[in-house]
Amino acid sequence: MMSVFDELKARGLIAQMTHEDEIRELLEKEKVTFYIGFDPTADSLHIGHFLQMVVMAHMQRAGHRPIAIIGGGTAMVGDPSGRTDMRQMMTPETIQHNADCFKSQLSKLVDFSDGKALMVNNADWLMDLNYIEFLREIGVHFSVNRMLTAECFKTRLEKGLSFIEFNYMLMQSYDFLKLYREYGCKLELGGDDQWSNILGGIELVRRCESAQAYGMTFTLLTTSEGKKMGKTQKGALWLDPEKTSPYEFYQYFRNVDDKDVINCMKLITFMPLDEIAAYEKLEGSAINEAKKRLAFEVTKMVHGEEEAKKAQNAALALFAKGAAAEVPSVHVTKDDIKDGIGIVDLLVLSKLTPSKSEARRVVQQGGASVNEKKITDLKAVIQPSEFKDGSILIKKGKKSFVKMIID
Secondary structure: OOOHHHHHHHOOOEEEEEOHHHHHHHHHHOOOEEEOOOOOOOOEEHHHHHHHHHHHHHHHHHHOOOEEEEEOHHOOOOOOOOOOOOOOOOHHHHHHHHHHHHHHHHHOOOOOOHHHHHEEEOOOHHOOOOOOOHHHOHHHHOOHHHHHOOHHHHHHHHOOHHHHHHOOHHHHHHHHHHHHHHHHHOEEEEEEEHHHHHHHHHHHHHHHOOOOOEEEEEEEEEOOOOOOOOOOOOOOOOOOOOOOOOHHHHHHHHOOOOOHHHHHHHHHOOOOOOHHHHHOOEEEEHHHHHHHHHHHHHHHHOOHHHHHHHHHHHHHHHHHHOOOOOOOEEEHHHHHHHEEEEHHHHHHOOOOOHHHHHHHHHHHOHHHHHOOEEEEEOOOOEHHOOEOOEEEEEEOOEEEEEEEEEO
């Protein structure tokens, strides 16, 4: 059996480590308590967080105990990492609502029953800190000169770094110290953009407790060109089905670039590596079988097997020219259609295009069709009679479509 350390490494999930040999030995010989932080800056996790959830699940399956920190306290400040501007300040009520939304999503991969994993909110200890005491106990251990060399701060110095953001590293480092003291947490994991903050926590544990702690970062989910994955026309690829439907989620991975499909299988599925290796040998159009498997596996993990099957069937139905009920739909009224609606207005109303100018471009380039009939005339009008059984199928290109239904 491959150890969890070797599994993570073989899948390409590990980006950086503080002590490779020690971490390998720790994970192979002990049951380790580790933590990952999630700042509740939105009311849903997205595909970037999902990779972290997968790592937590790999670790838990190997017998280690995850702690998921919901950053209710740190979100009051805002993480400057990877940002060119200051994050929008949120109210405590919004932060709490977002935090509440996270647990059900995390629970799909991580077992929180019977103390097998913990979920804590750093607001419980950060919000009541005495600032002077915090500076004397924690701030004294941080060198401003050294902090300014951290990548998360360097990128912000030209545009301006607020003092409140400058405190973020101290707060995240204090989280590690707090978890070490209360739960014996020895290892912090996080995205590669968290490297500087993780090092700060390790150093703080060493200074305050004379103890060795460890850090490990994950590979960010990127394309073969180095761009972050998970960006769609509508924004981020969310785990919440109300923000990104299971069908849209499925289609995103069904349509990934040929160069990215095997990497995605390794990073965000639990498919055995030897099985992935078999898919890696596929060439040409046969790669589509790997994409279908990837899309099904990831959708099943996030939305459940039933929703994954619905999404899969909807995709098959569409390409067989028999649109299924599960195809994404938009509901309109008779007043929206009236005595007919122009193709440009129809594309905007369907939300397939964000603006009339984009709709015109799609039509002019031959990318618009209604009920499988290509529309190239900008002045074309879709009549109410074309809504067979009260609906029509509108397509933009080969991969974006929607069923418009008249209520």
